Amino acid sequence: MNHTRSRPGHATVRLNTQRTVSEISPLIFGGFAEHMGRCIYEGIYDPASPLADERGFRSDVMAALKETNYRIMRYPGGNFVSGYRWTDGIGPREQRPRRRALAWRSIESNQFGPHEFMEFAQELGTEPMWAVNLGTGSIQDAADLVEYMNLPTGTLYSDLRAKNGHPDPYGVKYWCLGNEMDGPWQIGQMEAVEYADKAVQAAKLMRWMDPGIKTIACGSSATSMPGYPDWDRVVLERSYAHIDYFSMHHYAANPYPTISNTERLPIDTDSYLASSVHFEEHADTLAAAIRLAKAKNRSKRDVHLCWDEWNVWYRAKGGDGEWSETPHILEEQYNLEDALVVATWLNTFLRKADVVKIACIAQIVNVIAPIMTRTDAMYKQTIFYPLTLFSNHASGEALDVLVQAPTQDTNRHGPVPQLDVSASLEPDTGHGAVFLVNRSQTEALTVDLHWEDVAPRELAQAWQMSGADPFAANSFEQPDHVTARPIPVPTLDGAHVSISLPPLSFTTLTTRHQAP
Structure with missing residues (x-):
């Protein structure tokens, strides 16, 4: 503009x-579903609700999600993925293990797993985007998951998928190489060089399994991180030849927190409503880092930005589930000014359509989300409306x-x-x-x-x-x-x-x- x-x-x-500016990628109208709080359980999947269908999906939630018209959906995390064993979520439900999910100090029942998510994505008509565990997980674990999801039968994990009820490959195209690996809160936190080298080796092995996939490397977790933007520069320069997208995360707040996160600032609505100034600076900085990495790698390929966590989030900050199952955490209530900030964020995506090609609002139900549920009802938060209007009316150039x-x-x-x-x-x-x-x-x-x-x-x-x-x-x-x-x-x-x-x-x- x-x-x-x-x-x-x-x-x-x-x-x-x-x-x-550029063609608008429909994938900028994406969502994010993490095993966190009540996003999956009591959100998307709630067999105990009178509004659930025979699969356990909430029919009212599904209708609202279809109204928003999400084109891509990131899963299963987020911080959750860095300790996730994907094999826990397959096979008969009664045999799936219950585990401690360390990221959010909660109990994961694994009643919703890879097959349930793919059925959910297919029902919505949305492109799945899988994140692999590069925290506790190995590059072999990541490649095995690609085999399970994408390869024709005839080998161990593809045959296991068929045994579990889906003989045909799912064909998942988009793969995140870990999540926020620079964060001290992250299971398996790494330095930039260490992460980049592991991401490259994971991407290589995953692509050898399925050459058609697209990979997304982790950028800095936030512009307030001490390593930003050096982390981004280092990761891009070392991984450029093996990735297709570069991830960026940001959450807007009123007031915006200090780096120390201890100083309490006064509410400042005028500055908050101007947050798109920061959004554009963030995109411009990472676009410059991409151009630098492209030049240093003597590459002809383009890497684009994947803004796969974005939203307003500053009130409901307590993420401790206290080892309960489906804890009620991070349930932000959104207001009018939040909706206007979301609208300016979506304006930014259009104005930066030449570099931002994927974007996922975090998250879609209950947890910092446009939709809130209880067992017998749901309502749409203020941010639902700009997201839905953009998704259904912004297309083409x-x-x-x-x-x-x-x-x-x-x-x-x-x-x-x-x-x-x-x-x-x-x-x-x-x-x-x-x-x-x-x-x-x-x-x-x-x-x-x-x-x-x-x-x-x-x-x-x-x-x-x-x-x-x-x-x-x-x-x-x-x-x-x-x-x-x-x-x-x-x-x-x-x-x-x-x-x-x-x-x-x-x-x-x-x-x-x-x-x-």
Whole structure:
């Protein structure tokens, strides 16, 4: 998004169908399901619920997940994967072992495992993305899992898959080489060189099993890590020839925690709503590290970014399950300002569509998630709505949008534009969308949109979420308190449309251009 200043209360957005960033990868609309808290058990899988189907899947949850239209789903962790034995989750359920899951100090029953996850992914119509254990696990364990999931029968693990009820290979394409291996909280934490070398050897062995897979190496766990971005540079330079994507993680917060995590900062909504400044800096830094590694490796291949953990997370920080089964941990309640930050994050993905090709919101049910359940009901949190609107309406090419907007001062990021924008156009169908966030807590904004080359035939639909209270949230008692609601579609005047955006608002407009 190119930006210049504008007069107070007024902004101009210029769109040109020939001025594009890149094709939008549908895989940026991904999710993450970890064996953590109530994400799997009592979330996706809850045989005791009256809303569960014959497989134990929650029918209401499945319907909501399909509404969001996730294109890829990361599994089974997260921190959990660094101590996970995948063989625990296969075979007859009554024979599966119960183990201590050290990452979240909980008991794992293994009643939901590889076959159940693949059935879940197939039901959703989403691409599975498996993380392998490079903490306690060996490179041989990783290769054995690829054999189990992807190879035709005729060898030990592929025959075991058939014995367990699935003769045909699953064909899992995307594989994460561990998780957050620089973190002191991680089982099997490693230094960058040690991790990179193990990841390379795992990737080699996994690819020898199945040459068609795509691999994702771990980046720094957060930009606040002491090793960032040197960890990223070292891992990229040593593993570049053996990976296809490079992972990045970040969680937004209000207030953003200090590196020591002990100093308590005051709530700062203006800075929080400008978090996309940080998101873009993070993506730009790692894109530069990729270019450097590509040059140093004398490579012609491109490696892209996989933002496979992102979300708002700062209230429910206690991750100690106290050795219980399905502990109620990390159940964040989201409000309006969180939804606006999520919308600006998705705007960032479109604006960085040339480098960010996979993204997974962490997570999908109950644990820092857009959906909350109890045994007999569920509700959609505020962040559900921007995620769903983007996933269902942003496709084709990301447009390079020119914006003139007033700025507002923030403590953390300095002056930032009041308006945050992205746009898309599907050339084959003529379907387009514009996504607009008014960050101001107090000032409305009149926005003039101009199509410089080819105007749309019509504006088709419009939705908006807004409110006077940035901390307004949904609940089981008030499930629709803060939602994205249809609004009157603004009138298109030739190649121009004007719309008034209230403070603290996220607006989606869809357009129809003449298809070829």
